[in-house]
Amino acid sequence: MSHLYFGDLASVRTALSSLPSVDSVALGAAAERNAQLTKPPQALGQLEGLAIWYAGWRGTAQPTITAPQVVIFAGNHGVAARGVSAFPPEVTVQMVANFNAGGAAVNQLARTFGAKLDVVALELERPTDDFTQTAAMTEADLCAALSAGWDAVDPDADLLVTGEMGIGNTTSAAAIAAALFGGGAEAWTGRGTGVDDAALRAKTEIVNEGLARHPQANGDGLEALRCFGGREVAAMAGAILRARHLRIPVILDGFICCAAASALEKAQPGALDHTVAGHLSAETAHRRLLDELGKIPLLSLDMRLGEGSGGTLAIGVLKGAVNCLSGMATFAEAGVSGS
Ligand SMILES: O=C(O)c1ccc[n+]([C@@H]2O[C@H](COP(=O)([O-])O)[C@@H](O)[C@H]2O)c1
């Protein structure tokens, strides 16, 4: 096997405990610039804070977004054999082919907003173990998935969206969220790709079985990732962590992406300060998860596709916000009278 960035969980913990923080000088300079732009105070609403946040992480008061990267991680889940999805597990590899051929929704959205799209398939022929029987992953599997995510981030990107494809992964995400935030399986289990009422009841029971089998995952971000999977979920966490070390701001996608991000936040509070929530998914527990993370979604369009689609759509909002901060004239420059 080729060299892994994370050889063991101790190295992951080291990466989590050495996070760079925002550039407070750039943050202050961006806020000062924003206050001088030709608009009534706060008239651009949430776009103002959004652009200032981006400027702080990029270390400049007049940033631009010219190299956004979308990465879609794909993985298969042992628990999918329990009938937790409305679709069969082979859809994961079939959709990877569709991403690579340019035929998926996220391909169109990435092109619309000038983002490059990378697809990373993670051992699709070797699903994780069924988490009701045993941990979804070994420590070595978890380190490999986190490393794949870490390695997938382009150091030259100036914005990252992490997305996923994995039949069964709303079951995995529900278990992670329940382990990290409590409240029981009922609070976190939803319809995913669209299961009916009977399948939703069975899915909820499966999440409960998993929680009962892995009590040591409660409140423990890395252990929850390992026990409940999947590889694509852990890889998103690895990518979000790498982006932090590179000071690349991240737009989070839907429920599964936010479950992955939650593992980082639990392991190291503040680990998501370089991220924003791209959208509110129609997966019902996403709102609760965003509340736990203290994130306000940029968009709310009843999307529940995954594959980074909501986060990618939000690139347009962030680009608009940043272009206003960096491109607008000040009152003095434009000769416009202030209040
Ligand atoms: O992003 C979301 O909030 C989201 C909500 C529901 C479903 N999905 C996508 O649907 C798949 C998981 O659904 P399921 O029913 O197989 O667990 C996976 O490929 C996700 O990308 C994604």
Ligand SMILES: Cc1cc2nc[nH]c2cc1C
């Ligand atoms: C067709 C299909 C496309 C997807 N894209 C992300 N998750 C998905 C799940 C399904 C079932």
